[in-house]
Each structure stands twice: as C-alpha cells, then as structure tokens.
Amino acid sequence: MTAVDATHVLHDGPWRHRFVAANGARFHVAEAGEGPLVVLLHGFPQMWWCWRAQIPALAEAGYRVAAMDLRGYGASDKPPRGYDTPTLAADVAAVVRSLGSDDAVIVGHDWGGWIAWSMPALEPAVTRAVAALSIPHPLAMKRSLRRSVRQLGASSYIWSFQLPFHPERHLSSGGTAVEELLRKGSGTSWPGVDDEGRDIVRTYTEAMQVPFVAHSAMEYYRWVVRSSVRSDGRRFVERVDQPVTVPVLHIQGSRDPAVLASTVRESTRWVQGSYRYFELEGAGHFLPEERADDVTALLLEWLATLP
Template sequence: MTSVDATHVLHDGPWRHRFVSANGARFHVAEAGAGPLVVLLHGFPQMWWCWRYQLPALAAAGYRVAAMDLRGYGASDKPPRGYDTPTLAADVAAVIRSLGESDAVVVGHDWGGWISWSMPSLEPGVTRAVGAVSMAHPLAMRRSVRRYRNQAAASRYVWAFQLPFRPERRLVHPGTVEGLLRNGSGTDWPGDDEDGATVVQAYTDAMRVPFVAHSSMEYYRWAVRSTWRADGRSFVERVDRPIDVPVLHLQGVHDPAVLAQTARRSGDWARGGYEYLEVPDAGHFLPEERPDVVNAALLTWLGSLDTA
C-alpha cells in the first residue's frame, strides 16, 4: 500500500498553516481570525480538516481559531509514546501557551472531546471553557460500557483495536476509512454537501501518512490497558471531580459509537454551567454532518461566555 507524506493534509482554505513547538514535540495548527482563542481538537479517523466549516465561521465572528493535529496525526509529530490522556492534555496546554495565550476555550470532537472533557481537571490553568462534540465525559463512557449492554455493544470495536498490527493494516486498506465515516454518520454524509470522493480521499490519505494508523490505535490501547494500571487509576481520580468552567455538549441522536443516553450522563460532572444539545437525524461526525447546527451552537455559547 502506497503511503503519502504529511504535506497531503495541508489543505488550502481561509486559514494559515503553522507549526509550533510544545511539550517536546512539533504540532501542526491551522489558524484563522483574531480575538479570544478557541482551540479545536479532532477525533478518529480524522485530522484538523474536520473543522473546515467552523474555522471561517468562528474567525468571522471575532475569534482566533486554531485547529490542531493531535499527537500522532496529520502533520504533527508522531513519537513512539505519549498517547495517554494526561500527555495529550499537556500537549494542548503547551500549544495554547506556544500560541502566545494564557488560556483558551477548548472544543473537541470524538477523542478531541475526551481530551477537552479532561482539560479542566488536568490543565485547569489554561482552560477557560470546554466544548465536547460526540463524546461523553470519560467516566460516563467508562461506566456506561461496564453497566449497559447497548453501550458495551456500541464500543466493541475498541476491543478489536487492542490487537497488534491487524488494526493498523486494515486502516490503510482501501475502503476502511470510508466505511468508518459512512457507518458512523446518521445521514448520507460524506457526499451530500460536497464531493464525497474528496472527503473520503482526504481522510484516507491522512491515515496513510506514515505512523498515523499506529498512533491512532495507541489512544484506544492506553484507554483500555491503563484501566488496571496505576496511571489509569490516577487519571480516573483526577477527572472524577466537578468541572467548574462552562461546558457545551453536542450529541447526535443517532451516534452509533457514543450513545445519546451515555452522553446525557455527562452532566453529573458539569457544575460551572452546562448546555446540552441533541441533534436529530445526525450521527457521530457532527462538525461535518451538521455544520450549520454546530456553528450556530458554538457561536451562541461563545457569545454568552464573552458577555458573562
């Protein structure tokens, strides 16, 4: 299978690409606008480009928006280790500081949402507010997988990702990324608002950048294997505390990976203001499936933070 290099993820648009050194690594950031900083974190199997609709919308509204490639993805560094959530949160905090800001609103989708939920506990000094899209609070996810059969069934793919080598090989195989996108969406996306082949090819190329397939699996492997280790227990203790910053939580009603009933349990940790919105006829990939809803919700919520 032919791999591609990281230049394939530097898509043109109304943003500027830059690289910043942070937490001992180099991170790629797509940046637009000026004003209060909003950091956007992508999930699996994607990259910064999943925020292509939000970048210009938030920039036009007066925000400085930075969509970063997480460790191991896109054009960011792909070191052999560091895929535990505390390190990933430290990456985000260091990127915020490297961008010259003391704090930011952190908004994440999927794994980015898992990190954003964790930021107020792990990196409180830089976290002004949190947006979580298509991801429940980490402890709501963990407890739901253990206690409820439907969420356990929805998460069974995570166990397949624990196998060595095989998941990586499948991820770079033609059709795998397309299947993940189509099966995870609640509509006909990708393809209803732009050339579906363009979307599929962009994410397929991104997964074929050397080491990305392996790095993306390491997120899931740490989440499962750390459960029985001291680092995993420490993580649970640190995030099992009230979140005192404002939280916006967006969830697709037909999300097949993070069930809406699981997402609703996240409010138990949000004590600093919690806004929860379920999006009908939408699945897991909300920023691209329903960019109109996501943009409107983000802008309204961000506006309320500015005036508070």
Template sequence: MSLDASMALIDGPWEHRFVAANGARFHVAEQGEGPVVLLLHGFPQFWWAWRHQLAALAAAGYRACAMDLRGYGASDKPPRGYDTRTSATDVASVLRSLGGSRAVVVGHGWGGWIAWSMPTLQPTVTRAIASLSMPHPLVFRKASFTDPTQLRANAYLGGLQRPFVPERQMTVHGGYVQRLLREWASPEGIWPSPEEARTYAEAMALPFVAHSAAEYYRWVVRSQFRPDGWRFAATMRTPITVPVLQLHGEHDRVVLPSTAAEPGAPVAGPFERHLVSGAGHFLPEEAPEAVNAQLLDWLGRLPR
C-alpha cells in the same frame, strides 16, 4: 502513490503554522483574530474536520486554531505519549506557544475526551470547554461497563487492541477508514462525499499515523485495569467549574445518544447539553450550520 505529511496542509483561507510544544512539533491551522478557540479533532480524522468552524469562528471575531493531535496529520508522531495526561499537556503547551493565556477548548470524539480533561488536568489555560459526540469520560466509562448497547457499539475498540492488524487495516486501500466514516455518520445524511472519505483515508495512511491512532485507544482500554487508569479516573471526579457545552448527534451509532444523556458528569459550573437532529457522530461536518450556531451562541454568552 507515496504520501507524506504535506498532504495534510490543505489550502484554504486559513494559515498553517508549526509550534514547538511539550517536546514535539505540532501543526496548527489558524484563521481569524480575537480570543483563542482551540479545536481538537477526533478519530479517524485530522485538523481538516474543523474547516467549517474555522471560517465561522473567524467571521465572528475569534482566533480559531485547529491542531493536529500528536501522531496525526502534519504533527510529530513519536512512539509514546498517547495517554490523556500527555494529551492535555500537549494542548496546554500548544496554547502557550500560540500566545494564548486562557482559551476555550472545543473537541470532537477523542478530542472531546481530551477537552473534558482540560479543566482538571490543565486548569490554568482552560477558560471553557465544548465537547461534541463525547460525554464526560467517567460517564462514557460507566456506560461501557454497564450498558450492553454501548458495549456493542464499542466493538471497534476491541479490534484496535490487536498488535499490527489494525495498523495494516487502516493503511491498506483506505477501506477501514471509509467504512467507519459511513457507519458512524447518520444513515439519513449524505456525508461523507467520496472526496472527503478519500482525504481521511489518505491522512490515516501517512507513515506512523495508524499506529498513533491505535495507541490512543490501546491506552484508554488497557489503563482501565492499571494504576495509571485508576489515578486518571480518580482525578476526573474533580468538579468542573468552567462553562461546559455538550453537543451530540441524535443518530450517533458509536457513542450512543442514551450514553451522552446519562447523568454523572462532575460539572459544578454552567452546563448545557443539546441534541443535534439528523446528525450522526461527525457533527462538525454532518451538521456544520447547527454546530456553528450552537457554538457561537454559547461562546457569546461566556463570562468575559
């Protein structure tokens, strides 16, 4: 079966729109009216991972916008631009194209990594951030070098460094993506359903998506030993003064709860961290009610 990006335009109560930003075209699913909350998905997913939060945020009086990151879903898939500085510029440019002046940025997994970077790299558009299943990049970086259990959990990162092989694995028969979804989810839960796993496998099989997804992780690993990575790490030591919410699943087997609980995040403003019981890595879908409750409570307490 031939797949094209239109498969990412899944019908629902949201509206699909395309915005020009940072030299590319980005797809955004949008629902509701009010203050903007921009949602950034993780790997190996696309905007649809936020479908439960779109509805809850819209009902609570927010304009919820879930974008496909560069290289994913129905967004453009250029050959370059998968470093975090470019990702932060993408997000800021999308916000400006949506008409948002300052917004709350919420990310999951790799999207959480980008969300953490926003107050430092794009402070003028960032009102507050929430990160699900991802501690501050410097905390994750330290654990990846010093904690043997987190290093073992990072084994997939090594596999993604190989040329061509991961792209082939991610696009042939959908087995790679479906296996990751099941291995990283809580063993006590029932997520993902066969239909959900198939949807993500098909989205990863879209032309150029697997390569783009791998490029994010190639940059994050290889840049640790290059000047661009050193500069990024130095910049990320800047204290974060906007409010921060961090949520983590107690059964996360890829970014370990012990890593998420490590101190060291340079947060100088209001900071909350909560452990979500019974959930693995994919919090927005494994524990939508708990995530929605925490998110809405936190949003409601943000300074106006």
C-alpha cells in the same frame, strides 16, 4: 503510486498553516482570525480538516481559531509514546501557551472531546471553557461500558483495536476501512456517494496513510483500555473525578451509533458550572461535517455567552 507524507494534509483555505513547538514535540495548527483563542481538537479517523467549516466562521465572528492536529495525526509529530490522556492534555495546554495565550476555549470532537472534558481537571490554568461533541465525560463513558449492554455493543470496535499490527495495517492500506468507519458512524446527513462524499473519503483515507498515523491512532484506544488495570489509569480516573466548573457546551447526534445519547447525558454527574446540551435529530457521530451549520451556530451562540 505517489507516497503519502504529511504535506498531503496541509490543505489550502482561509487559514494559515503553522507549526509550534510544545511539550517536547512539534504540532501543526490551521489558524485564522484575531481575538480570544478557541482551540479545535479532532477525533478518529480524522484530522484538523474536519473543522474546515467552523474555522472561517469563528474567525469572522472575532475569535482566533487554531485547529490542531493531535499527537500522532496529520502533520504533527508522531513519537512512539505519549498517547495517554494526561500527555495529550498537556500537549493542548502547551500549544495554547506556545500560541502566546494564557487560556483558551477548548472544543473537541470524539477523542478531541475526551481530551477537552479532561482539561479542566488536568490543565485548569489554560481551560477557559469546554465544548464536547459526540463524547461524554470520560467517567460517564467508563461507567456506561460497565453498566450498559447497548453501549458495550456500540463500542465493540474498540476491542479489535487492541490487536497488534492488524488494525493499523488495515487502516493504512488505502482500502475501504476509513470509508466504512465514516459511513457506519454517520447519520442521515452523510453526503453519500456524490463528489463531496468521495472527496471526504479520499482525504481521510490519504491522511491515514501518512507514515505512523494509523499506529498512533490505535495507541489512543490501547492506552485507555490497558491502563484501566494499571496505576496510571487509576490516577487518571482520580484526577478527572471532580466537578467541572467551567462553562460546558455539549452537542450530540440522536443517531450516533458509536456513542449513545443515553451515555452522553450521564455527563451531568460531573458538571457543576454552566451546562448547555443540544441533541441534533437524525445526526450521527461526525457532527462538525454532518451538521456543520448547526454546530457552527451553536458554537457561536455559546461563545458569545462566555465571560
């Protein structure tokens, strides 16, 4: 069996692969186009490739697009520490500066969306606007987990990720773990068992087998749970508990089984600036791929309105 390494995630396409030094680590970005910078942040269990439909479309529309592998994922560095949200936000800010830009529109899905929501509070100087897909404001999620039995049940997988060793071994085994996450999280638009569906499963299963990726992915979840009773978690809550005044685009799938639409709508408590919310009927959690055309159209329409 051929060993999987980071070169396996450098897929060809209408983009150029680039590595940038930022915040004490090296990050991989897939870059295309010229113009105002738009940074795309993926979620779990994916990588930069989830934005493959949006990268060329945004570049063609006149934007410089950088789809980034987050710390611990894909071809980016996988250090033993730094999976707390303030460090992840600092990573994104440093990548923006390393790409030679003063600021950027930050677009994120799932964990990428969690980071995007945090950017106006943690890294305001580089955050021009925020688009979040399939994720509420961090404090809306925390609030819902305390008050909503339905959201608590939908997020039950998070607790299994707190176990040592077992989750990462399961994810990196090359078995069906990643496929099950993708299928269970998707709505009616999942491509199913055709060639496209098999290619998607194979790509993400292989990406999770890159050394240290599965462990790094679990560290995101472990920090957000364990820090809730520590001083670093309290400091994070205090910092993001302020109005978001930059423009926000919020996209949610009506059939997302992991993050309920009712939870996502609570985000308005923390938004004071321009806010656009769209709920895609029948869509699940993995919107950039499930509803690629809709997501691209909504992003382009919104980006054109930004000052």
